[in-house]
Amino acid sequence: MFSYLHSAVDYVTEPIAWALPFFGLFILIEYVGLRWVARHHDPGSETGRTGASLRDSATSVSMGVGYLGVAGLFHAASLIGYSAIYEAVPWKLAADAWYTWLLLFFAVDVLWYAVHRFSHRIRIAWAAHQAHHSSEHFNFSTALRQKWNLWFETLAWTPLPLLGIPPWMIYVGFSLNLICQFFVHTETVDRLPRLVEFVFNTPSHHRVHHGSDPEYLDKNYGGILIIWDRIFGTYAEEKQRPTYGLTTPVGTHNLLRLQFHEYISIAGDLRRARTLREVLGYTFGPPGWSPTDGRDPS
Secondary structure, three states: OHHHHHHHHHHOOHHHHHHHHHHHHHHHHHHHHHHHHHHOOOOOOHHHHHOOOHHHHHHHHHHHHHHHHHHHHHHHHHHHHHHHHHHHOOOOOOOOOHHHHHHHHHHHHHHHHHHHHHHHHOHHHHHHHHHHHOOOOOOHHHHHOOOOOOHHHHHHOOHHHHOOOOHHHHHHHHHHHHHHHHOOOOOOOOOOOHHHHHHEOOHHHHHHHOEOOHHHOOOOOOOOEOHHHHHHOOOOOOOOOOOEOOOOOOOOOOHHHHHHHHHHHHHHHHHHOOOHHHHHHHHHOOOOOOHHHOOOOO
């Protein structure tokens, strides 16, 4: 297993590393374009409000840089676990077989849907994921506003080595999925052809997902494909421009507060909890759960 680990490490972060220069180029082009458009429209116009904030974009990029360092640590640790699982199962899928890559594509995407939906509905997971939704702008830089706590995501990929998929392929598949998702974080693309909109996650679908409007909350969790949302009843069409950001804005560019403020809120609620139901509700209930909800947090 140790020889396998040594050869697999090279594959863990390669796709993201290759994509970084292109991310930077697209962010720069979009930012310059948005600022030019905002400067030539009335401040109250739709396009003028869209704009871009240099400080907000810098915050998102900084969070992305931090993510790369944290992800490297999580990947190094999880590679050991995935490799142990992969070696334990009697079936092994060939890395050079087309069907292995096809299975990987669909498995990663449906798992992403499940992980993403869980992260919005379970508060302890939302505490990590909310960092990605904290920007009140929506542009390519927002895609880099990533969380630094990857514990649940790391656990969620364990079905993949159980299927016999080589562990190094898991990281490649997930990285490619993230790269594709970068391009849906923009307001500069309106609607795409109907067939594309029906099958794939698009900027229009993902704008809905980042909206804090009541009709847009907890919708459009898909990664590359939007069909999972259509199948499982979480799809919503973009009707009007969303209001981006959290329902309760954080109001800061402090990286540590953006990443960890919800954990602090959970700790505060747990200190005030008086029953086991409240402890479970504040931890595992949906974001915003309160003892008066009348819902069983389990």
